[in-house]
Amino acid sequence: NAGVTQTPKFQVLKTGQSMTLQCAQDMNHEYMSWYRQDPGMGLRLIHYSVGAGITDQGEVPNGYNVSRSTTEDFPLRLLSAAPSQTSVYFCASSDDRGSENTIYFGEGSWLTVV
């Protein structure tokens, strides 16, 4: 049982480059989301999805795109990387159908934009 898998774990980008953070889950969860974690600010929601074909913006969506073509995958795209996007990124998924709502996290992706 792999849970939530994020890749890459570490990445260094130059300003203006684009890249995609991959996220996949094998638990058939409807709800998936991306967070960024910055010192002293906890985790802030970037984008989320409540099912295949459905995405919506979170608290800090600017500079990021997402898509949800399948239930399993929820990639996060940085269109033109900026130093302000240096952060740790976490993908999460949860079962939206029950009252349990346990949130499962990936291991994190450490991104540095220079």
Place this chain on the structure above:
Amino acid sequence: AQSVTQLDSHVSVSEGTPVLLRCNYSSSYSPSLFWYVQHPNKGLQLLLKYTSAATLVKGINGFEAEFKKSETSFHLTKPSAHMSDAAEYFCVVSAQYSSASKIIFGSGTRLSIRP
């Protein structure tokens, strides 16, 4: 609307003494509440969760939390701190019927353990 406030950004205790990490929440719906722990340069691990069953919830590594609706609190406790408990702790609220802001994190409490 929902929100979560962790009242202390940093807590320091001596090894073997009790731990108290405070969390207050606000939710328009019946919330699910969670505590997650994050060790340095690691991902987030679920400690425990409250989902409208027993108000006293026991988690892993000797932690527990009590849901108090009248006080809108969900404080995390442990009777005796261990050096391995040093980490960042996040209180999380999730509203089952809200899609606009489904899962909200507190800003985190850094727990330090003194030898």
